[in-house]
Amino acid sequence: MAIDDRTGQQVVPVPPPKESGHGIKFIVxxxxxxxxxxxxxxxxxxxxxxxxxxxxxxxxxxxxxxxQIQDQLSTRLAAMEQQTSQQLEALKTDLDKSAQHLGAQxxxxxxxxxxxxxxxxxxxKQSEEFQTxxxxxxxxxxxxxxxxxxxxxxxxxxxxxxxxxxxxSDLGMARSELGTLIARNHDDIEYLRKMxxxxxxxxxxxxxxxxxVANVGLNLKKTNVKxxxxxxxxxxxxxxxxxxxxxMNEPVIFYVxxxxxxxxxxxxxxxxxxxxxxxxxxxxxxxxxxx
Numbered sequence: 001m002a003i004d005d006r007t008g009q010q011v012v013p014v015p016p017p018k019e020s021g022h023g024i025k026f027i028v029x030x031x032x033x034x035x036x037x038x039x040x041x042x043x044x045x046x047x048x049x050x051x052x053x054x055x056x057x058x059x060x061x062x063x064x065x066x067x068q069i070q071d072q073l074s075t076r077l078a079a080m081e082q083q084t085s086q087q088l089e090a091l092k093t094d095l096d097k098s099a100q101h102l103g104a105q106x107x108x109x110x111x112x113x114x115x116x117x118x119x120x121x122x123x124x125k126q127s128e129e130f131q132t133x134x135x136x137x138x139x140x141x142x143x144x145x146x147x148x149x150x151x152x153x154x155x156x157x158x159x160x161x162x163x164x165x166x167x168x169s170d171l172g173m174a175r176s177e178l179g180t181l182i183a184r185n186h187d188d189i190e191y192l193r194k195m196x197x198x199x200x201x202x203x204x205x206x207x208x209x210x211x212x213v214a215n216v217g218l219n220l221k222k223t224n225v226k227x228x229x230x231x232x233x234x235x236x237x238x239x240x241x242x243x244x245x246x247x248m249n250e251p252v253i254f255y256v257x258x259x260x261x262x263x264x265x266x267x268x269x270x271x272x273x274x275x276x277x278x279x280x281x282x283x284x285x286x287x288x289x290x291x
Contacts, residue, residue, distance in 0.1 A: 176251040176264060180280060184249060184268050189278055199281045205232070207273040214279045215256070216263070228270050 173181045173188060180198065183189040189200050201214045210219040217235030221242070224230070228248040234241050237257045246252060252265040259282060267277035 174249070177253060178251075178262055178264065180251075180264060182249055182251055182266055183278065192280075197283070199283060200278050201281070202276075202278045204276050205274065214263070214281050216265075216279060220273070220275060223270050223273060223275060225270055225272055230267055230270055230275050232275070234265070 173183065176182055181188075181192055183192055183200070186202065189202060192198070193200050199214075203211060203213045203218065205211055205218050205220045207220045207222070210217065212218070217233075217240075219233040219235075221231040221233060224245075229245050230248075231242065231244045231246070234243060234252075234254065236254055241254070243252055246267070248270050249266060249268055253262050254265070255262055261282035263282075264280040265277065266280070267275045269276040
């Protein structure tokens with residue numbers, strides 16, 4: 001073929017083959033899924049690490065709190081044990097004092113009181129015999145004899161009084177600084193009344209009810225039943241004096257204007273917001289105790 005003939009022919013270009021649209025979409029989706037999977041794996045791994053850290057922190061915090069609570073409990077228990085030990089020791093001391101004051105046992109107490117009754121009966125018979133003799137004797141010689149009888153009777157009475165005082169010691173009653181006997185209950189008070197050395201005014205005092213006993217104002221402030229202690233305020237001659245943390249059967253000695261001899265206040269029973277006891281006054285104070 002001639003050159004001119006080839007030149008006259010039209011050359012048709014062949015386009016390059018096109019890629020399929022589905023293949024590209026598949027690649028894009030695969031890449032997106034790969035990225036998402038990687039992000040999810042990273043997030044899951046981060047979450048697991050965070051959770052482990054939180055669990056470790058919680059365990060450590062729990063251990064710290066447990067140790068702190070145990071330390072606090074140990075401290076409180078030690079303080080409570082020390083306080084309880086002190087209270088028990090104080091109670092033991094008070095019980096020992098009370099045991100010392102109790103003295104004789106019940107059998108000895110009954111025997112001593114029987115002896116006192118016999119002595120008082122003998123004293124009464126002697127007094128009756130003396131009155132009978134006095135009515136029968138009239139002349140001076142007989143009166144002189146009676147005078148001698150009176151002296152002998154007085155001696156017998158003094159001896160009886162000493163015997164009664166000795167019996168009081170046998171009953172186990174303690175003595176105050178003034179030398180007076182301390183009554184521990186109503187029976188002891190009645191016993192001391194019969195001795196006639198002092199006056200005794202019993203009282204029952206409530207915390208909410210102030211009272212006046214033997215011209216002395218009394219106002220109970222508080223009580224400690226376990227330790228047999230109490231606090232009260234006394235009004236004497238318009239002056240208020242507070243007696244703090246006093247023990248049961250511990251005499252409170254005070255003076256009142258117009259009396260050269262001392263008064264004594266003794267509480268022989270301590271209850272919840274209530275105490276019982278008496279005020280002992282010198283002979284001559286005749287005021288009736290407030291009930």
